[in-house]
Amino acid sequence: MKSRFLPAAAAVALLAALPFLLPQGLVNAAIQMLIAALFASAYNLLCGQAGMLSFGHAAYFGVGAFATVHAMNALGGAGLLPTPLMPLAGAVAGLGFGAVAGWFATQRTGTYFAMITLAIAELLHSLAPHLKGLFGGEAGVSSMRMPSLGFSFGSTTQVYYLTLAWVLASLGLLFLFTRTPVGRLTLGLRENSHRLRFLGYDVHRLGVLVFAVSAMFSGVAGGLLAVNNEAANYVLFDPSLSAAVVLHTYIGGTGVFLGPALGAALMTFFGYAVSDLTRSWLLYQGILFVLVMMFMPQGLAGLVARAGALRRRSGKAALAKLALRAVAVAVLLAAGTVLLVETLQRRLA
Numbered sequence: 001m002k003s004r005f006l007p008a009a010a011a012v013a014l015l016a017a018l019p020f021l022l023p024q025g026l027v028n029a030a031i032q033m034l035i036a037a038l039f040a041s042a043y044n045l046l047c048g049q050a051g052m053l054s055f056g057h058a059a060y061f062g063v064g065a066f067a068t069v070h071a072m073n074a075l076g077g078a079g080l081l082p083t084p085l086m087p088l089a090g091a092v093a094g095l096g097f098g099a100v101a102g103w104f105a106t107q108r109t110g111t112y113f114a115m116i117t118l119a120i121a122e123l124l125h126s127l128a129p130h131l132k133g134l135f136g137g138e139a140g141v142s143s144m145r146m147p148s149l150g151f152s153f154g155s156t157t158q159v160y161y162l163t164l165a166w167v168l169a170s171l172g173l174l175f176l177f178t179r180t181p182v183g184r185l186t187l188g189l190r191e192n193s194h195r196l197r198f199l200g201y202d203v204h205r206l207g208v209l210v211f212a213v214s215a216m217f218s219g220v221a222g223g224l225l226a227v228n229n230e231a232a233n234y235v236l237f238d239p240s241l242s243a244a245v246v247l248h249t250y251i252g253g254t255g256v257f258l259g260p261a262l263g264a265a266l267m268t269f270f271g272y273a274v275s276d277l278t279r280s281w282l283l284y285q286g287i288l289f290v291l292v293m294m295f296m297p298q299g300l301a302g303l304v305a306r307a308g309a310l311r312r313r314s315g316k317a318a319l320a321k322l323a324l325r326a327v328a329v330a331v332l333l334a335a336g337t338v339l340l341v342e343t344l345q346r347r348l349a
Contacts, residue, residue, distance in 0.1 A: 015164055019157045027156045028228070029272045033265040034160075034167045035224050040248045040260035041174055042217035047246075048254030049178060050210045051190025052106070055114045056121025057218055057245055062236035063097045063124075064090030064219025066135060068226040072143035082148035087166055087223030094219020095212055102211030106204055109193070121242055128234035140233030143226075163224050170220050175257055177213060186210050247285070251292050253299025262300055280345050287337065 018030050043057050064087075071089035075081050081088065105116040128135040135141065145153040153159060177183045185206055188196040197203045226232050245264070252263020267285065274281040296303050311319045 012168065015168075016161075019160050024156065026272075027160050029269065031156070031160050031163050031224075031228050032272070033268045034163050035221050035228070036245075036248060036264035036268040037261035038167045038170050038224070039218055039221040039245055040252065040264035041171055041258070042214050042221060043245045044249050044254055044257075044260040045174060045178070045186075045217070046210060046214040047249060048260070049183070049190065050186040050207070052109075052207065052211070053114050053246075054105075054242075055118035055246070056239075056242050057117070057214075058237055058239070058241035059101065059117075059121040059124050060094045060098050060215035060218040061222040061225075061241065061245075062128075062232070062234075064094040064222030065226040065232040065236050066141060066222075067093030067219070068223035069141045069143045069230075069232045072145070072226070072230075073141070076146050078146070078148065083146055083153055083227070084149060084151075084162055084165075086227055087220045090219040090221075090223025090226070091216050092219070094222070095216035098215020098219075099208060099212040102208045102215065106207035106211060118239075118242075121237060121239065125234065125237035125239070128237055135234050136232075138234070140231055140235075142231040144230055145227060159228055163228065166220060166224055170217050171258075171261070174217060178257065182206070182209065247289050251289060251299055253301030255298055256301035256305070259299050259301030266300070278342065278345075280341050283341060284337075 015034075019027050022030060039057075039061055043054070046052050046054055046057075068086050068090040071081060071086055072083075101117075101120050105113055105120065108116060129138050145159070147153065151158055153162070178186075185196065185201065188201075189203065189207060189210070193203050196206070222232075222236065225236075244267075248264035248267050249260040250263070251267060252261065253259030270285065270288075271281065274284060278284075292299060298305070307319060307323070310322070
């Protein structure tokens, strides 16, 4: 049992030490990685656990961000909701809006469910610039982090630790939810909802509950983004954000709880590292997604599990040899792809 918790404890210790290990300019990138990890894990509760593919989850992320900004302006980081608790406003807004949207979306399943979620997100994205009282028009809504509980929250480091605390707490709650009887029932939604209905369960109510919980934690992630950026804009409802969380989740792997968090963190870092080097970085991201879906359908987490199984079966030496060969092939393929893409980009631009 102790050996199981050692990797988790080491990971938490590493995350806690990151502000001292990274240059100050990269601490904000680490915050974005944590927020993306929470958003992907919240999405995976709906997609991976319950088997409901949503194409519009940015709606609940954005609602949580706007609710948090309005709470920051209204309360000023004091009273019953000080600055460290501001993401609770995003959680409440995500839960409420997710329950309403989920009630409509879960009336259907499969492709129809995905299209309804996409329509809801597109509706918000289209209306937000015109609802200036709520979303501030094209300029959005801005605010300021106010000092609270002895912290100024003026430095990026303090915001990082606030974000880390919220992300770890939210991931812990999400994990506990998956271990509850209701969380176990969500697997039935994915595997065989007709059998659940035959056993007497209210499948629609269960679907709405899972949808609302996923939207609530997505709202927390949006609230953390609002606290970090001190602003929210209607761009948060953009379909590209909904597509990004799907991509992050499947690259990380939907079959493992922390798989989507791993995928989101790595792909967010990839965006920060590569976007300044080339204008074709989204193309590389798409190529990587296609390759993962073709050759590693279980995602990066599945690759780690397969490596562990190979180590137990054949030993560390065989695993090391295979890993070296795989890395060499991957480097050569990556170099060839980059050369081809950059050459075409410069010729055709």
